[in-house]
Structure formats: structure tokens, C-alpha cells
């Protein structure tokens with residue numbers, strides 16, 4: 769693929785949303801990221817809804833199919849993008865649960881992957897506390913998070929229209945900047 773930074777292959781990103789809600793602002797933000805992806809970066813998504821609640825006894829009998837699929841999709845991606853709400857000042861249980869499943873040995877698939885984080889909330893702090901908790905988890909899993917820009921979408925009800933389209937131009941710019949940084953960071957780390 770030809771683009772502004774040369775003829776390198778496109779960076780393949782797997783986008784993961786931390787909300788299962790149909791009208792989710794975070795799902796809408798992930799769709800916006802797909803729409804705003806810069807040249808040289810593409811985003812596919814993985815739905816974590818079918819992943820069961822973690823149980824070590826179940827794991828001992830073999831990974832559930834949804835977990836196997838999640839691990840394969842992570843492995844196949846050049847980079848990850850987490851888009852998550854904040855629940856009680858932290859990462860929603862469904863997202864932590866999916867990460868916990870995928871993280872189990874052998875060969876946990878997160879190691880070495882570049883990663884970016886975004887989040888949206890109707891409230892005022894833009895998911896900052898959840899993002900810092902998530903960042904800590906991702907660093908433990910040996911991922912390489914983008915530092916800046918931080919895309920923390922506060923007061924989300926005024927930034928998406930009724931159809932779930934991100935309409936706030938400043939936020940759209942931040943999303944573009946984050947994805948450009950993710951593309952360039954991935955290329956630096958993988959020489960892609």
C-alpha cells in the first residue's frame with residue numbers, strides 16, 4: 769500500500785471495546801477510529817461478548833472457542849487498540865475478564881505488541897482512572913503503550929450525534945493523532 773510515509777504494508781490493528789451495550793459511546797468511538805484511520809493503518813474489531821467468565825477449572829479442560837479466537841486475532845494483529853468505559857474508577861469487568869483469559873500461558877499473545885487506549889464517558893474525567901489502570905495491566909503483559917496523545921472523551925453525550933457518530937472536531941483530531949502515533953510506533957517497533 770502506498771501512503772505518506774512510504775510503501776510499507778499497512779499496520780493491522782485489532783480494536784477491542786470494553787462495553788457490551790448496544791448504544792455504547794465506546795463502541796461508537798471505536799467506529800470513529802475505523803472511520804478516521806490514517807493511511808497505512810487499518811482497524812478490525814473483536815467482540816468480547818461471547819467470552820465466558822474466567823474459571824481455572826474450565827481452562828484446565830481447554831480454552832473456550834471464543835478465547836482461542838481472541839488469542840488468534842491478537843496474535844495476527846500488528847497492534848491493539850482498547851476503547852473502554854470506566855466502571856467504578858477502573859477497567860470494566862468484562863474487559864478485564866477477556867484480558868485475563870487471553871493472558872494465560874502458554875505463549876500469551878499480548879507480549880511485545882504496540883497498543884493504544886481510548887475511552888469515553890458521559891461524565892467529566894474522560895475515563896482517565898480506568899485508562900491508567902488498563903495501562904498498568906498492559907505494561908505487565910509486556911505490551912508497549914502509546915504515551916500521547918491521551919484520548920479521554922468526557923461529556924460524551926455532547927460529542928456524538930443520535931446515530932452514534934463522533935461529531936466533535938477536536939476529539940476527531942485527537943483520535944487521528946493517536947492512530948497516527950500508533951502506526952508510527954508500530955513501524956518503529958517492528959520495522960514494518
Ligand SMILES: Cc1cc2nc3c(=O)[nH]c(=O)nc-3n(C[C@H](O)[C@H](O)[C@H](O)COP(=O)(O)O)c2cc1C
Nearest residue numbers: 787789792793794795853854855856857889890891
Ligand atoms: C457499574 C458502573 C460503574 C460506573 N462507574 C463510572 C466511573 O467510575 N466513571 C465514569 O466516568 N463513569 C462511570 N460509569 C458510567 C459510564 O461511564 C457510562 O455508563 C457509559 O455510558 C459507559 O460506557 P458505554 O456508553 O460505552 O457503555 C459507570 C457505569 C456503570 C454501569
